[in-house]
Amino acid sequence: MDAFVWFTHQPASASWLKRELADKRPDLRFAFSRPGLTTFKAARTGVDGASSFARAHGHSLGRAASVDDVLALAAAVPAGAVLHVFERDPDRPADERDQAIAGTRAAALDTALRAAAPGRFGEGVEARAGEHVLDVIVAPAEHEDDGIFVGWHRHDASHGPFPGGVPHVAIPPGAPSRAWAKIEEAIRWSGLVPRAGERAIELGSAPGGASFALLERGLDVHGVDPGAMDPRVLGYVGAGGNRFTHHAVPAAKVARKDLPRTFEWLVSDVNLAPMVALKYVERFVALAHGGLRGAFITLKLNDDGVFEALPRLALRIGKLGATRVRYTQLPSHRSEIVAILER
Ligand SMILES: C[S@@+](CC[C@H](N)C(=O)[O-])C[C@H]1O[C@@H](n2cnc3c(N)ncnc32)[C@H](O)[C@@H]1O
CATH class of the missing domain: 3.30.2130 (VC0802-like)
Structure with a gap:
């Protein structure tokens, strides 16, 4: 039928x-x-x-x-x-x-x-x-x-649990950028919820909306971006003492010794072609030494060429060792989608 x-x-x-x-x-x-x-x-x-x-x-x-x-x-x-x-x-x-x-x-x-x-x-x-x-x-x-x-x-994991998968999460006045809503919507759509006390690395963290959201959730956040971070992120001290560490260099230049030995979350929001961004994601997944619980990888879709490359990108993402990978385009996204990886 x-x-x-x-x-x-x-x-x-x-x-x-x-x-x-x-x-x-x-x-x-x-x-x-x-x-x-x-x-x-x-x-x-x-x-x-x-x-x-x-x-x-x-x-x-x-x-x-x-x-x-x-x-x-x-x-x-x-x-x-x-x-x-x-x-x-x-x-x-x-x-x-x-x-x-x-x-x-x-x-x-x-x-x-x-x-x-x-x-x-x-x-x-x-x-x-x-x-x-x-x-x-x-x-x-x-x-x-x-x-x-x-x-x-x-309902199953291929659906967001809320009406329409996830509604837009309004950006609070204290958030440094609209990326606050992107990460909050991704967390709610996926049900993959970082916990207080965990560590996150964000590639492309400036000015700091997403990092701020993770700090507010009680995580220690390492942001990698040559750009300037918002002072509210740099000076953040959470109730549990969690803080932000800025690595003010491109993702390729971060020294292994400056990172925590392991971390549970990887966020990538670099405004680079996804094939380039993925090289950094691959490096940082390896640097987590198996400790990752999940990753939120924004893929910028600036043109048809990137759209055509999606199956090849998905193949590479599929080799990152995740037990499940989901893709969606969130209410706050512009020309981008997110790949959500779960270990
Ligand atoms: C869309 S913005 C990130 C917004 C940020 N996630 C937030 O929450 O406010 C993209 C960022 O990627 C950064 N970027 C571009 N190339 C990079 C690289 N190779 N390594 C690290 N960051 C990079 C840019 O400096 C820019 O700040």
């Missing part, structure tokens, strides 16, 4: 998502799309990890025009299923949206659905492994209403 599957993604990534899927899942036949949502007819189910540009994906149930329509389609998921109501990405980066408006359409529909069917859905929104999730997708609140799309998925 034919199945229909859906993916949500940044609107600007639609053509790369389709090209990647044409290669990895030739059985998919384009069905219909809205900006930020693309659906296909599939000869077989399961699309896990099929696109580096998808932030959420699942099976299609159909389109709806009212709360009653959504509840009728929801018959496909058991009582107590997790309810994820979310807005498609608008045509601008999440951190440039009007935060007073973003999410209001989804929030209103979420409230209406729960009120119309008390007890029908689980109370929380964070899905756990094995749980059924009803996905209810609407246009971004700042755009015109264009109806409701309904799908479902069974």
Whole structure:
């Protein structure tokens, strides 16, 4: 039997998502799309990890025009299923949206659905492994209403646990750069959570948004970047005494003796071509001496050439010794995706 599957993604990534899927899942036949949502007819189910540009994906149930329509389609998921109501990405980066408006359409529909069917859905929104999730997708609140799309998925590691995989995490006023949101969204989407007392190395750390996020989570952070770090990062002393150490040199020049003997996390956000950035990542993975728990590697996609190189990059990333590698494009990403490695 034919199945229909859906993916949500940044609107600007639609053509790369389709090209990647044409290669990895030739059985998919384009069905219909809205900006930020693309659906296909599939000869077989399961699309896990099929696109580096998808932030959420699942099976299609159909389109709806009212709360009653959504509840009728929801018959496909058991009582107590997790309810994820979310807005498609608008045509601008999440951190440039009007935060007073973003999410209001989804929030209103979420409230209406729960009120119309008390007890029908689980109370929380964070899905756990094995749980059924009803996905209810609407246009971004700042755009015109264009109806409701309904799908479902069974939660596992190929999905972020929150509505739409992960919502944009608003950047707090104290954060030195928008990279704060990139790392926070990656942590939440992946469920790979660094713990206080662990050590992280960040390649391309200036001015320090991501390092600041990790410091706030209680980690000791070594930042590698010839650029200047924000004073709030340089002077940071955490409740547990955790601090930042700046290696103000390019990644190739860091001396082994200046690094901790091992570390649990590697973050790479260098604005270099991914084939070059990966050379440094490979070196630092080796320098962790097997102690790594995970890595968040931003891959800058500046042009079609990098897109074409993704399969070769994935082969190299696949040799870094991770037990699992996941790719996604987060709400705060510009022309970039993240590879999330887990040991
Ligand atoms: C997108 S910015 C990083 C933002 C940073 N992650 C944050 O949280 O604020 C890219 C950085 O990569 C750095 N960079 C470029 N080439 C590098 C290299 N070979 N080694 C280390 N850093 C490099 C640049 O100096 C720049 O600060």
